[in-house]
């Protein structure tokens with residue numbers, strides 16, 4: 001690991017000041033020379049691999065005093081960016097009113113990692129593409145813009161089938177973000193010019209021509225939390241992986257339904273493990289709305305969700321698998337007793 | 339100073355001590371300044387200089403002069419002479435380095451020592467009391483829950499947390515909540531049995 005300096009920020013203002021010292025708005029966030037340190041489960045890992053090379057870490061864990069709340073107030077949910085994954089996964093009211101959120105966190109990583117990792121860091125976790133993580137491969141447009149992509153014609157079993165570009169096919173590996181995007185969450189960001197809130201759906205950027213830029217967050221900005229309107233007790237997170245626990249998704253689905261007399265009044269569907277960014281499947285939602293779920297409808301919705309999918313040599317199986325995950329998750333949500 | 343004291347195993351590194359004692363570098367707590375004084379972040383310290391870090395390990399306070407890159411795992415093994423916590427992957431994937439931080443299980447290979455300052459670290463060496471093994475250590479022996487033993491300190495730390503979290507109430511839950519600890523020898527069935535054996539005693543105590 002390269003050497004760096006470590007500083008602890010005791011409040012948001014101090015953190016913003018420390019980060020601002022070297023923040024240049026033109027640098028991709030992930031290349032910025034100062035990085036906030038939350039749980040460190042992405043950052044320290046990638047620093048050991050020499051994939052991330054910050055010169056200064058600003059420890060923001062003391063901000064938990066300001067930004068670690070889990071509040072259900074008046075039918076809305078507010079989650080602080082410094083809340084730990086385990087804290088939210090095990091929260092009784094979250095589990096009851098937002099099972100899709102609780103399960104997306106419970107089925108992620110390991111108990112040790114969930115005790116360390118924060119919600120803010122979670123949505124900024126980086127791809128597990130093995131060529132990205134191994135600097136001995138020269139070709140990686142995300143790590144080294146313009147160098148090519150070793151995965152395109154390499155071993156791409158874990159790679160994405162949706163949202164890919166000619167530059168990058170890396171999968172967004174997280175789980176929690178699918179729950180957020182399905183529930184139309186807002187993300188709250190704080191910078192020197194004050195706080196702002198935006199739709200979480202606009203937070204991540206598809207790789208396109210610039211795979212090194214992964215989100216709209218700028219250097220020097222901090223995520224303070226997330227907000228969700230309304231409750232979604234009829235919701236599930238289904239995750240299929242190579243082993244039963246402690247593994248990233250091959251395909252996953254976040255589903256939230258609002259039923260009235262058996263008819264789907266509102267449907268939310270997001271896909272994980274198959275796309276380059278947290279993926280909202282709006283076409284499938286449109287197929288479901290106003291209908292009663294049966295096998296044929298579940299299948300049509302699943303087909304709609306993967307209509308634009310494009311498989312490569314080793315990952316084409318994810319299209320068939322992903323469709324089954326969607327159909328199964330829909331049936332699970334319908335069958336829930338709430 | 340004798341060579342004995344100079345040995346890193348003894349937890350005391352002369353060169354690091356001298357630099358640290360010169361007071362060149364400490365982790366600087368940043369606080370926004372009050373009033374209308376223009377707020378300025380203090381200059382970061384020289385990244386190459388060691389920092390003085392005081393760790394609370396198994397109830398003892400240890401002040402170590404560490405490179406900022408040092409993880410809790412390396413601080414324990416290389417500087418505090420506590421080699422019970424094991425390094426398997428060094429990337430958060432295997433659980434061999436599991437310790438308790440303020441009672442919560444974490445992987446010490448991804449935890450910076452500086453960030454653990456002021457928090458209580460419990461390692462496998464801190465479990466036995468007055469020569470009597472912790473119930474979970476005893477259960478691992480009784481149930482033959484290891485072969486090579488390399489993953490075992492991490493398994494035991496994780497298992498204690500698993501019980502205290504209330505996740506040891508069924509075989510399925512034990513398997514799910516112990517999944518962060520990989521056992522290359524695949525002693526898994528016996529590990530489940532050990533967790534079940536120790537759980538009532540831990541919850542009672």
Ligand SMILES: Cc1cc2nc3c(=O)[nH]c(=O)nc-3n(C[C@H](O)[C@H](O)[C@H](O)COP(=O)(O)OP(=O)(O)OC[C@H]3O[C@@H](n4cnc5c(N)ncnc54)[C@H](O)[C@@H]3O)c2cc1C
Pocket residue numbers: 035036037038039040041042043044045081082107108109110113116117118119120121122123124125173174175176221222223224246247248249429430431
């Ligand atoms: C072995 C392993 C298995 C895993 N399995 C899964 C899995 O199955 N599912 C899953 O979803 N995840 C998984 N993860 C990823 C894990 O969930 C993330 O690493 C974690 O959530 C990141 O959070 P953190 O607090 O540790 O972030 P850090 O590592 O501290 O930070 C990550 C990045 O975000 C920045 N950052 C952090 N907080 C903020 C903030 N508030 N504002 C602005 N920037 C910030 C940091 O500067 C850094 O660049 C796994 C990780 C490991 C190591």
Ligand code: SF4
Pocket residue numbers: 127129130131132139140141142143148149150151152167168169170211
């Ligand atoms: S898929 Fe993306 S991250 Fe992986 S090698 Fe190609 S450019 Fe790099």
Ligand code: FES
Pocket residue numbers: 424425426427428429430431432433434435436445446447448
């Ligand atoms: S050594 Fe820390 S998880 Fe493997």
Ligand code: FES
Pocket residue numbers: 483484485486487488489490520521522523524525
């Ligand atoms: S006993 Fe050998 S790795 Fe678990």
